[in-house]
Amino acid sequence: MLRQFVSSFTGRLMTLLLGLIVLLALFFPVTTSTERAWWPPLVLALASAGGWWGWQRLVNYWTKHPGHHRTWAVGLWGVLLVVQLLIALTCVAAPRADLALVHQQALALINGHTTWGPYFHTYPNNVTLTLLLAGLLKIGRELFGTATGVFLNLVQFGWLDLGLAIMAHHLRRHNPVTANLFVVLATTCIPLYTYGLTTYSDIWVLPVGLIVLVTSQRLRQATTWGRWLVAALTLSLTLTGAILLKANLVVFALAVLLWLWILPATRRFGRTGVTLLLGLCLLGGNVGVHAGQRAAGFHPATAATLPVTSWIAMSWNPDYSGTYNRADAQAVIHQPTAAGKRRVARQQFRTAIHLIQKTRRLLATGTFDGFNSNSAFMRLPNWVRNQSPRLRWLLANWAQISYLTLLEVTLVAGLRQWHARRWSAGFLLGSLMTLGLAAFHVIFWETAERYALPLLPLFLTGAAVGLTTPAWQWQFHWPHTWWRRGGVSLIVLVALLQLGLLSTTPINQTVRVVSQNEGRYYQPHFVTLASQQTVTQAFTAPVAFNQLKIDPGHTHLGRLTIRRHGRIIWRSAKTTRLNRCRLPQQPAGHYQLTVTNTQAKPLRLHQAQTTAPLIPGSPAHHLTLRFFVLRPHTAPFISPGVARWLFGSLAVLALLLIWWP
16 A cells, blocks of 8 residues: 555655656746747747657657668668767867866876865765766877867767667667657757767766666566566666766665565565665775775775755755855865854854755756857867857757657656556656756755756656557647637747847857866966066967957956957957957967057966866966957848748748648
């Protein structure tokens, strides 16, 4: 009776959460510097409904033509791999902030330097990731002679594909249509590409949910001790590795154990054995990782570590919607003792938790902050860089529509099971994992969009199963009466009009030609210029530019000079603000930027030092100024002429689909 109550409560709570997320994603997606021009809710709703209808038509076609499932599978995997390969070879992100510090320390380790910077004593959670990255970079150096960004891209996409392949194989055993649809949904999922280019812990825990879902199901279905042991070991080792890389995924382990104990047992001692095995793996993993950290020269400093209470206090700060904020963190970091850190953290506690705000931050945005995780690129096609504002706008809204479709299909699957009062084992496990991670970050911990990324594969799986399981499907039926079709036509035309007005409204757009943002976050390097003293920074502009920002965030005064091939091509006024300096548009090429202190007092500018290049064309082991080279302009996303042609065509196509017999 208790098991039935827990199962029913979990399924219903998950269904309600899905309904809340759909409303937040439709009306209140997070507005950031990248995703600042969301399509109107009516457009998002109709586009997600159209996507749902399109996937369902594809499922119906595959169901009626079952003889070519294998051919479709090969073709779909081929498309996915080709797209990933093109992206991996042409787009190499420049690591920033935490990513840059982890990358720099990993390179130092493989070069024989075992001195760890103060960042890792404050945030020891990234030490395990650093050791993993050092191992990968060492392999890349031995195989290819250099630890290139392309190599890391290929490794990360390969790891992601392993999780996708495991789930697709599992689904294919039950229904080939479900497996093929899962691959299609993954191929059209934007965050899987943005985070495949991001060398951080997010990509390494992204496929964990898929592996856990499959191995947990195999565990309960095992008919021999050998199969049970393989599934139990795979499950335990996967969860252990995920927790060691990202501690918040301990909720996945708790979800699996709760799931095993609330469902009827299929093997004697099976649940107890998994519980003990997982505990032993976690214990052994912690011991092994700490030994590896000591061997690499890292020794934790308790007095420097940011205490747990500080993270909880930041999460309860309504001014930042529960996100990490540097002001609160710095106030704690500056305390010299562990006791002092805990005292200041307790003083930062707010009484207003703002759970809806934090839920919106965590779960309402389909990009999962993927565009902001890669704000600069060492390698990027010039046409992409030139069109980056328009591409980000299109891809962000595409990601939001896709996310809404996944949520809506999964929501209907939950409602169907709620109505039938029968909950599938897979839906319950996914629900426990989702509820656990959401509760952890919404109630207890700091919140950010990327923390919900491990849930994305669960939504992909839920949507693929929901669209191909007859008991979970909700078929679209076009209205047959003329007045209903007329009403639908009017709604579609209004939505297209809204989208057209948004697309042709001029907005401020900025192309980041060169972005060197290192030098403030745990990079205590400065250059101090006396009066009339200069510092020169070389850079390569891959596309045209017309604005410079030196040490953004500070209102320094001085003079800027731009040289090309040793010849002065532009010079600012004697006293100008260095953080917003416009100049005539310059073409792509190699330049030398000189900053001159024209004031009587010293000028102190941030610099960054790294064992890897920070900008295209810059050498490693070199101090680099913190600066931006930009091309800002005000323009609509789509010109009025293109808009008339595009939205007119969409209107005609929509009306044909609605009125076609």
